[in-house]
Amino acid sequence: MKLNFEHHQTAHCENGVASNLLLNKGLKLSEPMIFGIGSGLFFVYLPFLKVNFAPGFSYRPMPGAIFSKAAKRLGIKIKREKFSNPKDAQKALERNLEQNIPTGLQVGVFNLTYFPEEYKFHFNAHNLVVYGKEEGNFLISDPVMDYVTSLSESELEKVRYAKGALPPKGHMYYPIYVPENINLEEAIKKGIKDTCKNMLAPVPLIGVKAMRWVARSIPKWAEKKGSKVTNHYLGQLIRMQEEIGTGGGGFRFIYGAFLQEASVILKNDQLKELSKEITAIGDLWRDFAVDIARVYKNRNSKSNIYQELSKTMLHIADLEEAFYKKLRNAI
């Protein structure tokens, strides 16, 4: 059984699944639109939560938040189900396929057989769509892949029941109601306002303030923990920033694409200018990643290198703060 489902490769898994599932329901929204309306741009620093032996940084909100927020703002209803028993989870998925419903799943990436070895980590907030079952294998549309793939029953069960932080517990979701008339303008405005609110939040763990905290910590790590540990922490920062198209630079570019689309829909030229501004900031994030990579390769052995990285990141945080303030006033 193979449902009529179009696979589109996207930069980020959650937007991609959302965009692909909605397209299947007849609603054509680009990946950047979902990302922008769902307020996907984010930054959080969790110094006490260790992931892969480094502090937790995240350039994205909690898994599922982008699609949930976007759906709420567009008036779409999504059904979400979790199962304590893996067999029930499989049955429910098969029931959906029989009813012609392509279904989104939250999965862990460690056991995703088609991923390159280096991407297999105990990270449980990946998303994909199951769109059929043939010869005992589930047909998989993983939005970060160029092509569609498949997983056996036991392989799929493994990734749906991955353990560790944020376990999926068989989590599956699918849109059950899409309104006929969608107020895109209102949804876009809400999405933008929420992003500005988060990024300018007056708490040290979130948004621009969190970026500054990380930036100021870089030289302190070097002092207290030595360069090896610091480099590993910085590596974590790049991986979170740029892993499979997500995070720092990548996310800013998706947001730039969103603002460009939004400027046409809202007939607001200011957003077009701001799109260029966030694109330039995205470029700076990428330059920052290159600077960090250079530290690894020890091409830059200047003793104040960590001070400089810290300064660069503080500078980006300043630019971002100015950007969100302008954006808030532009709508």
Place this chain on the structure above:
Amino acid sequence: MKKQDLPQDESNLKSANMTEVLYVTDENDNYTTANSTGWDAKKAALDESMELIHERIQDAKQNVANNIASPIVYFMELNKMDLPVLASYVGMWQWRVKRHFKPGKFKTLSETTLKKYADAFGISVDELKNFDGK
């Protein structure tokens, strides 16, 4: 980032025959998407992380050989796990798992407990028991 500036470096994506999508701007500053085979800066970060894991695996192996650590530590590292992840896979408290890291304690474990670990690592109980790090 301009479309023509998108790096096309050789990367880990190649092993899975993958590319990644990025949002880039064209000559008129309009957004579009383009595929990339990889980027050196990101590869450096991934390589560093893999190297660290590799080191940890080697250390664990040595510690098992020297009878400082139980095979559980080695297979935990081999599966890129840490204590919280492993504890969650075997469904035991972290402090209990930690005790099983000791070779002496490991030898007293029941088949049922060993089976939980073996399943978490995707190996047989014998493979787990007989690993000597040499």
